[in-house]
Amino acid sequence: MCNSDLAPAAERKWGAYSIFALWMSDTHAISNYAFAASLFVLGLPPWEVFLSLLAGVCILQWLMNRMGHAGHRTGVPFPVLARASWGVYGANIPAMLRAIMAVAWYGIQTWLASKALVLLALQISPGLESLDTGGFLGQTRLGWISFLVMWGAQAVLLTRGMEFIRKVQDIATGPVVWIVMLVLAAWLLVEAGGDISLTKSVTGLSTGEQFHESAIAVSLTVTTFLTLVLNYADFARFTPDHRAYRRGNLWGLPVNFTAFAVAAVLMTAGTVSVFGEAISDPVEVIHRIDNPWVTVIGAISFMIATIGINVVANFVSPAYDFANLLPKYLDFKRGGMVTALLAIVVLPWKLYSTPVIIQYFLGGLGAFLGPMVAVLLVDYYLIRRGRIDVEALFTAEESGAYHFRRGVNPDALIAFVPSAAVSAVLALAPAFSGVAPFAWVFGLLTAGGIYYVRSRARREEGPLEDELIPAGYAAAAPETESAP
Numbered sequence: 001m002c003n004s005d006l007a008p009a010a011e012r013k014w015g016a017y018s019i020f021a022l023w024m025s026d027t028h029a030i031s032n033y034a035f036a037a038s039l040f041v042l043g044l045p046p047w048e049v050f051l052s053l054l055a056g057v058c059i060l061q062w063l064m065n066r067m068g069h070a071g072h073r074t075g076v077p078f079p080v081l082a083r084a085s086w087g088v089y090g091a092n093i094p095a096m097l098r099a100i101m102a103v104a105w106y107g108i109q110t111w112l113a114s115k116a117l118v119l120l121a122l123q124i125s126p127g128l129e130s131l132d133t134g135g136f137l138g139q140t141r142l143g144w145i146s147f148l149v150m151w152g153a154q155a156v157l158l159t160r161g162m163e164f165i166r167k168v169q170d171i172a173t174g175p176v177v178w179i180v181m182l183v184l185a186a187w188l189l190v191e192a193g194g195d196i197s198l199t200k201s202v203t204g205l206s207t208g209e210q211f212h213e214s215a216i217a218v219s220l221t222v223t224t225f226l227t228l229v230l231n232y233a234d235f236a237r238f239t240p241d242h243r244a245y246r247r248g249n250l251w252g253l254p255v256n257f258t259a260f261a262v263a264a265v266l267m268t269a270g271t272v273s274v275f276g277e278a279i280s281d282p283v284e285v286i287h288r289i290d291n292p293w294v295t296v297i298g299a300i301s302f303m304i305a306t307i308g309i310n311v312v313a314n315f316v317s318p319a320y321d322f323a324n325l326l327p328k329y330l331d332f333k334r335g336g337m338v339t340a341l342l343a344i345v346v347l348p349w350k351l352y353s354t355p356v357i358i359q360y361f362l363g364g365l366g367a368f369l370g371p372m373v374a375v376l377l378v379d380y381y382l383i384r385r386g387r388i389d390v391e392a393l394f395t396a397e398e399s400g401a402y403h404f405r406r407g408v409n410p411d412a413l414i415a416f417v418p419s420a421a422v423s424a425v426l427a428l429a430p431a432f433s434g435v436a437p438f439a440w441v442f443g444l445l446t447a448g449g450i451y452y453v454r455s456r457a458r459r460e461e462g463p464l465e466d467e468l469i470p471a472g473y474a475a476a477a478p479e480t481e482s483a484p
Contacts, residue, residue, distance in 0.1 A: 002394040005332035008075030014238035019248020021170045025308035027257045028177035036261040037268040037280035046265045052214040053261045056221025057253045063229045068245040070380045071233025078231035079324035085379035089407030094372045099321035106314035107348030113306035114146040120299040180301040181263045188270030219437045226369040231317040367424040370443030371416045378448045383455045386465035411454040419447035
């Protein structure tokens, strides 16, 4: 039931800056830039885009702080924390669903980074164009080489462990995109002669339409990061005190993400004046500048950014999730290699190029996030009031506090299954397209309500526990053999 990576954290070196850098790594992605820019392109004036995204990230900050409290106090990763609400074996259900999503997106992000590497290679050495033809399984020879180079570079980084990941994101993956973004924004402002409006809608949406799009923007902002809400304990477990993750979340989400959105929207508005059209892809902006040095520096920067988001959002969680499935044989590093290998097997370029798969497979799994988050938070805050027996999380004995029924908590399943099913229908069925962006809200509230009603008989009384939970199990946790 345990190995040294699943046991309570022995070292806690993730201070407020490391959590802030984590959010820089995760939010400074091309996808988030395009999301903020697309709201402007759809017709929201810049000030409404800023307010909508700020509202969304404030909701996220609240959720992250709640999950961070549990992760910090117990010192255990998400799949182990989930044993308290799902059962010592039942926890594998949310862990594997989270792992499936992460594996798919890990492969997709690696492939997207490899596309930037292809452009970089052709810019430096045009003679490589002969390799950018033919190939197999949907990739050219140069595409395969670039994909495997990015895959290998990430594997080297990821097998060094969480402390090495922290150091890299603190120095490189977080700050580097800000430098490029500020330079591009300054160039566009100069080229546009300062002619950038913060109040003008490019499509002339009515007031009602603007309100509807703003509400969707708030909801989708939360949805984008619900995966990290679910497994935020994976990071908060390494913080030295409550203030560290709270301050890191404050600077990394409302402050940093909103500032990033401001830069993205200003740049997009600037492209209207400079290029005569709204361009929501920063790589395309770099390409339009038509300077080889700008292309090289920009491609390298966005490759680093893609690696950063891949590490934070798509690697750490499945590494722990697979380790939780087979703790005797898999530790964090081995679980990470399973993730990386599966990311090749799924042929991510085929997933990404098939809208039906993206919508129904990944979108359907995403609809499960709200109910899974609800079960964890309701159990920790409203049922247990923070009173977790960390020792009992690592025992499969029938007398254990979290054995429930054959290692599975039926209350969690009864709350999750119908809530997730309806949430998935709302998210995917064309008839409900108008409410699809809010499906996670229904799933979260419904699952939380059902779980509370069924579990309130064992509700703890008294104030919420706040101090660290002492865990002697950390010292006694068996070591797995080092990965070869």
